[in-house]
Amino acid sequence: MKDYRVPTKGGIKLDDYDPNDVGEYEGGKQTAKDILQELNEELEALQELLYAEHKHKLLIVLQGMDTSGKDGTIRHVFEGVNPQGVKVASFKVPTPVELDHDYLWRVHQKTPAKGEIVIFNRSHYEDVLVVRVHNLVPKETWQKRYRHINEFERRLAEEGATILKFYLHINQDEQAQRFLERVEKPHKHWKFNPGDLEERKYWKDYQRAYEDALKRTSKTWAPWYVIPANHKWYRNLVVAAVIVESLKNLKMSYPADVEDLETYHKRLLEMTLSKA
Numbered sequence: 001m002k003d004y005r006v007p008t009k010g011g012i013k014l015d016d017y018d019p020n021d022v023g024e025y026e027g028g029k030q031t032a033k034d035i036l037q038e039l040n041e042e043l044e045a046l047q048e049l050l051y052a053e054h055k056h057k058l059l060i061v062l063q064g065m066d067t068s069g070k071d072g073t074i075r076h077v078f079e080g081v082n083p084q085g086v087k088v089a090s091f092k093v094p095t096p097v098e099l100d101h102d103y104l105w106r107v108h109q110k111t112p113a114k115g116e117i118v119i120f121n122r123s124h125y126e127d128v129l130v131v132r133v134h135n136l137v138p139k140e141t142w143q144k145r146y147r148h149i150n151e152f153e154r155r156l157a158e159e160g161a162t163i164l165k166f167y168l169h170i171n172q173d174e175q176a177q178r179f180l181e182r183v184e185k186p187h188k189h190w191k192f193n194p195g196d197l198e199e200r201k202y203w204k205d206y207q208r209a210y211e212d213a214l215k216r217t218s219k220t221w222a223p224w225y226v227i228p229a230n231h232k233w234y235r236n237l238v239v240a241a242v243i244v245e246s247l248k249n250l251k252m253s254y255p256a257d258v259e260d261l262e263t264y265h266k267r268l269l270e271m272t273l274s275k276a
């Protein structure tokens with residue numbers, strides 16, 4: 001699998017990343033789907049282990065322009081995973097109460113506990129993206145946030161969280177196509193928000209804001225990945241592969257057996273035999 005991780009040093013230009021990239025799977029959509037199914041199964045087993053071991057935490061951050069596929073990624077990558085150990089936190093326009101606190105207040109509450117996987121559908125990064133693009137706070141305020149975010153994520157990592165951040169990279173043509181689909185297909189009408197077309201006018205500003213965020217906050221303890229996302233099947237495959245690999249690297253194991261398991265075994269056998 002190609003490495004889509006954003007380097008922790010140097011700048012980044014999103015134009016250098018091809019949203020149509022399908023790596024080595026050119027023309028192999030079916031093969032990719034088969035592989036995704038295998039990855040889904042691996043993820044299911046690894047999630048169970050994470051839950052049982054009750055030691056590590058996994059935080060997945062999903063960001064991207066409107067229609068980039070955040071919802072679809074969650075649906076496909078986590079297919080088959082036990083919902084008990086996985087939570088999704090969606091971050092919308094902050095409520096008045098949230099706005100009365102610092103911007104990380106609502107975020108910290110949603111971070112994963114031991115044994116949990118939490119997926120952020122949008123995140124604290126909105127506070128250096130939409131907030132920056134629309135001047136919702138002065139520049140001096142959002143400029144300090146990259147540092148806050150790095151410190152915040154570092155703390156989470158030092159306290160046992162594995163953090164993976166995915167920017168789902170589509171281009172403007174693909175976005176137009178996806179909006180069109182939302183208007184043309186009755187079952188997608190609910191997803192169409194005319195306000196999104198207004199937001200599209202700020203495309204360049206968003207790209208610049210994303211480049212800065214990716215450059216300043218891709219760290220060894222919380223790397224960013226730029227995921228080619230024009231092809232949904234490839235997007236799912238790459239995200240799933242990164243998550244599976246990271247969980248494998250945790251070298252998790254099931255907790256030690258209960259002491260005296262053999263005695264319990266004998267007792268239970270007696271109980272079931274006496275019933276027979």
Ligand code: ADP
Nearest residue numbers: 066091092093094121122123126127130131193
């Ligand atoms: P989504 O597009 O994620 O499916 P919505 O259509 O409800 O869901 O959009 C959520 C909106 O909330 C987005 O426009 C996003 O930019 C906005 N939002 C999220 N966090 C913030 C924030 N901190 N400040 C302002 N707007 C935010």
